[in-house]
Amino acid sequence: MDLTGLTAFALVTALLVMSPGPNGVLIARTVPTSGKSAGFANIAGFVAAFYVHGTLSILGISVILVQSAAAFTAVKLLGAAYLVWIGLKALHAAWRGGVSQVAVAPARRERTLARAFVEGFLTNALNPKVSMFYLAAFPQFVSHGESAAAAYALVSVHSSINVLWFGSMVLLFSKVSQAARGPGFQRGVKLVTGVVFIGFGLKLATQRAPV
Template identity: 60%
Template structure:
């Protein structure tokens, strides 16, 4: 595989990774509440989803989403429903926390999630995102020639995963450095409120996205 081809793909993948989206907001919600380990579990969930999308693209199974408007619609609505569900959960957490504060409840704010749940959230956020699937259907094949084997194709998926891992690892470490501030109950309530609205917005936008 040509080195220029690989570098171009990395540049495209980097733009995809650093552009604002559900992944960044999920990390921003997870780390202040559940800590670094849960944040890295989110990342591993992202990576696992990339390999699923990559495998489907490499073996052509995902073409069903392009050829069948009904299949794409179902897949799109599942992704939209999941994002909206995360948003609603975040808003409910913010409301519950506000109620606890009004009742002068002394308990510590603790809505942390397990490593397994954090991994699942990262995985589902990406596996049900048609935009990630479209990246692997539209952009990914452009960097693979007929002579390339599956190993070369998976090398590109790995490059995408590494860019993703580095970017969000830096984000996790930055959030961890201001952990004292982010541990504040008021901040977490605000964060849940913003996250809820953003995820509901992403889900609604996805649901209204045209198949073409």
């Protein structure tokens, strides 16, 4: 993968990571009661789930490319439709200006590191948004003929962005979480997400199947 493709992937994943979702909620519930270590255990669970999703996706890509060009086209169009759908939803949300200001209550009981890890893992392993990302969007960024190591490098990029964003949230919990829930931040992320995802979706729809 060239630098342009890597940058595009990093931009897409960064927008997904910064969008409000269950990972931020889990951090908000865990850290006040169980401390920073448990918050980082949550993040370790996130990363482990990404590698599980990534492995399944990489194995699937190999099968699809070997089977037929028609199968490749089906996955390509699914990925393009997914990105456009996410983009349209984000633009609609930004246009309406509706943002979530619901307070997240801390967990009542302290989490052990093992339990915090498992909660982080399950939150992402069972999250339909993460599954759809690795099923439909992730394959679009893996070029035909690239090694599994190159594909895993993309999983590592996704994981690193998660560690940076949610790690900052753990270390500066009150400030970062408050800013991330702010109406201006949420609306800005949704607007940029909408434009970028629709653009990528349309571009991927015109991508040719490998010969």
